[in-house]
Amino acid sequence: MPATDFTPTTYGAPMETWEELVTSALLGTDRRPLRPTGGAAGGPAALLDAAAVHTVRRRAGLRPAVGAALPAPAPDDPRPALPAAARDRLAQLLADRSAPPGGGRRGTAPDLTELIPQWLALAGARGFRPPAELLPALLDAARARTDLRPLALAFAGPRGLWLASLNPEWRFALRASSRVAHRPDTEDPEAVRRLWEEGLFAERVALLDAVRERDPAAARSLLAATWSTERAEDRLMFLDSLRARLSGADEAFLEEALADRSRNVRSTAAQLLSALPESALARRMAARATSCVNPDRTDGAVSIAVEAPHECDPAMQRDGLVPVPPSGRGERSWWLGQLVEAAPLDVWRETFGGRTPQELVSLPVADGWAGELHAAWCRAAVRQRDPEWARALIGAPSTPPADGPGTASLAERSTLLSTLPSGERALWVAGFIAAHGLSEAFQLLGVCAVPWDGPLGRAVVDALDIARDAGSYPWSFSGVMGLAERCLNPAEADRLAVLTTTPDEPEGASPGAGGYWSEAFQRLVSTLRLRAAMDAELAEDGQEGNDDGTV
Structure with a gap:
C-alpha cells in the first residue's frame, strides 16, 4: 500500500461513523472524501483501512450471545429396523427419484420412481422403521410428490415427524399428521x-x-x-x-x-x-320419481314412459335438487336425472310389477329418454352400493359398449364396477379385454385390485401380444404397459420372458415396431423381477444392520 499521512488509527475518531464510511464507499471518495480530524482527505486505500478498524472495533465490542437450546431428542421408534438389502434398495429408489426422464424411448430399465409407492406400502405393511440417515431423502420425496405423502409419512413414523418439525420445508408432514398426532383419548x-x-x-x-x-x-x-x-x-x-x-x-x-x-x-x-332407503327424503324422492317414470302398456308390451318434471319447486330444492343445469343440459332432463338418482332403487321393482334390474334395464324407453334414465340409475347404483343393479347396468363384458343394456360410457362403467367384489370385477374386465382389446380398457383397469389376478393379468398380456403381432408401434399402449409394470403379479415375469425377443416384422408393419415392442416387454419383465426382489428383501428374517447403517 502506498505511503500516506492518513493512518488507520486516525479513523477511529467519532466524526467518521460506520454509516459515513458506507456513504463514502457508495458515492466514491472523489465525491465524498473522508475528512479526519487534523488530516488530509483520504482516498480508496484509506477508506479500506478505516473500514477494517471499524470492523475490528465492532467485533470486539460484541457480547457473547446465549446459545440456542438444543432440540429435544428424537422419540423412540419401536418398529424393527429394515434388513440390509431392503435399506440399500430404499436408498437406490430415493436417489433415483429426481433423475430426469429420458426423451423418446424409455429403454429397458425399470422406472424406479414408479416403484417407490409399492416399496413403501410393502415396508409399511410389514412394520419396519426407516433408517435414520434416509429420513431427509424420504421427506424430500414426499414434499415433491403429494401422492407419496400418506405412505411416506406412515413409514417415517415419529422420528420423521420430529425431523420435520426442525425444517420449514417439511411442514406439510406436521399438517398431514395432525389428524393422528393430536387425537385425544376418546374415552375421556x-x-x-x-x-x-x-x-x-x-x-x-x-x-x-x-x-x-x-x-x-x-x-x-x-x-x-x-x-x-x-x-x-x-x-x-x-x-x-x-x-x-x-x-x-x-x-x-x-x-x-x-x-x-x-x-x-x-x-x-x-x-x-x-342413501338411507327408509328415510323420509328417500320416500319423497321415490314419489316424485315414480310420478315421472311409469310402465306403459299401450301396445300390449310393457315399456317405460317418461314425463320429466316441468318445474323445480322450492320443496324439491330443499331436498337437494339443483335448479340450474350445467351448460348444454336441458332443465327438465337435469331435474329428472336428479330425482331418479336420489330415489331408492327398490321402488322400481314395485312400480314395474316385481321385475328384476336386468329386466328393467332391458325395457324400451319411450321418446329417447333411455340414456338419461339409465345414467341416473347408474349413479343411484353407485350411491346406494347396489351390486345387483350394477351388474344389470354393466351388462355382459362381451357386449359392445354401444349395444349394452345400461350405459355405453366407460367412465360410468368404471364407477359401477367399483361396487362389485374385487374378484368379480377382475373377471369382468378380463372378459371385456378378451372381447374388445385394450384400446378402451384403460379406465376399467384402474378400478381393479392390485396385483391383478391370474385371468386379468393373462388377458392384458395376451392383448398386448396380439397388438405386437399386428405390427403397429406400441405408443398407444404405453399407458396400459405402465399399469402392467405396477399391477401385474411379479410371478408372471418368467412366462413373459418369451415376448422380449424381437419378432419378425409382418408385411405392412411399421418400420422398427418389433424392436420397440421387444424393448417394452424387456422393461416389463425387468420391472416385475425387481418388484419380486423388493418383496423378497423385505421378507428377510433378522436384522443385518442398525439404523445408522452400521453392521
Missing part, C-alpha cells in the same frame, strides 16, 4: 370436549372421525352442539364425516341440515339421506 369426555371447542380444524375433523368410529351418536351430539356457529366450509367437512356408519339414527340431524344456508351443505345432507 373432558378431553374430547376441550379439543372440540379449542382445537384446530384438522384436529377437530380427526376427533370427529375417531368419536364416530367408537360411538356414532356421541359424534352426532358433538357436531350438533356447535353446528350453528361453524363456518359453511367447516360444516360441509364435518357433515361428510357422517358417511361412516351412516344409519337411520342420523336422519333427524340430516333433515335439519336440509335447511342450511349453504347450498353445498344442503346437497350433501340430501345425498346422505338418499
Whole structure:
C-alpha cells in the first residue's frame, strides 16, 4: 500500500461513523472524501483501512450471545429396523427419484420412481422403521410428490415427524399428521370436549372421525352442539364425516341440515339421506320419481314412459335438487336425472310389477329418454352400493359398449364396477379385454385390485401380444404397459420372458415396431423381477444392520 499521512488509527475518531464510511464507499471518495480530524482527505486505500478498524472495533465490542437450546431428542421408534438389502434398495429408489426422464424411448430399465409407492406400502405393511440417515431423502420425496405423502409419512413414523418439525420445508408432514398426532383419548369426555371447542380444524375433523368410529351418536351430539356457529366450509367437512356408519339414527340431524344456508351443505345432507332407503327424503324422492317414470302398456308390451318434471319447486330444492343445469343440459332432463338418482332403487321393482334390474334395464324407453334414465340409475347404483343393479347396468363384458343394456360410457362403467367384489370385477374386465382389446380398457383397469389376478393379468398380456403381432408401434399402449409394470403379479415375469425377443416384422408393419415392442416387454419383465426382489428383501428374517447403517 502506498505511503500516506492518513493512518488507520486516525479513523477511529467519532466524526467518521460506520454509516459515513458506507456513504463514502457508495458515492466514491472523489465525491465524498473522508475528512479526519487534523488530516488530509483520504482516498480508496484509506477508506479500506478505516473500514477494517471499524470492523475490528465492532467485533470486539460484541457480547457473547446465549446459545440456542438444543432440540429435544428424537422419540423412540419401536418398529424393527429394515434388513440390509431392503435399506440399500430404499436408498437406490430415493436417489433415483429426481433423475430426469429420458426423451423418446424409455429403454429397458425399470422406472424406479414408479416403484417407490409399492416399496413403501410393502415396508409399511410389514412394520419396519426407516433408517435414520434416509429420513431427509424420504421427506424430500414426499414434499415433491403429494401422492407419496400418506405412505411416506406412515413409514417415517415419529422420528420423521420430529425431523420435520426442525425444517420449514417439511411442514406439510406436521399438517398431514395432525389428524393422528393430536387425537385425544376418546374415552375421556373432558378431553374430547376441550379439543372440540379449542382445537384446530384438522384436529377437530380427526376427533370427529375417531368419536364416530367408537360411538356414532356421541359424534352426532358433538357436531350438533356447535353446528350453528361453524363456518359453511367447516360444516360441509364435518357433515361428510357422517358417511361412516351412516344409519337411520342420523336422519333427524340430516333433515335439519336440509335447511342450511349453504347450498353445498344442503346437497350433501340430501345425498346422505338418499342413501338411507327408509328415510323420509328417500320416500319423497321415490314419489316424485315414480310420478315421472311409469310402465306403459299401450301396445300390449310393457315399456317405460317418461314425463320429466316441468318445474323445480322450492320443496324439491330443499331436498337437494339443483335448479340450474350445467351448460348444454336441458332443465327438465337435469331435474329428472336428479330425482331418479336420489330415489331408492327398490321402488322400481314395485312400480314395474316385481321385475328384476336386468329386466328393467332391458325395457324400451319411450321418446329417447333411455340414456338419461339409465345414467341416473347408474349413479343411484353407485350411491346406494347396489351390486345387483350394477351388474344389470354393466351388462355382459362381451357386449359392445354401444349395444349394452345400461350405459355405453366407460367412465360410468368404471364407477359401477367399483361396487362389485374385487374378484368379480377382475373377471369382468378380463372378459371385456378378451372381447374388445385394450384400446378402451384403460379406465376399467384402474378400478381393479392390485396385483391383478391370474385371468386379468393373462388377458392384458395376451392383448398386448396380439397388438405386437399386428405390427403397429406400441405408443398407444404405453399407458396400459405402465399399469402392467405396477399391477401385474411379479410371478408372471418368467412366462413373459418369451415376448422380449424381437419378432419378425409382418408385411405392412411399421418400420422398427418389433424392436420397440421387444424393448417394452424387456422393461416389463425387468420391472416385475425387481418388484419380486423388493418383496423378497423385505421378507428377510433378522436384522443385518442398525439404523445408522452400521453392521
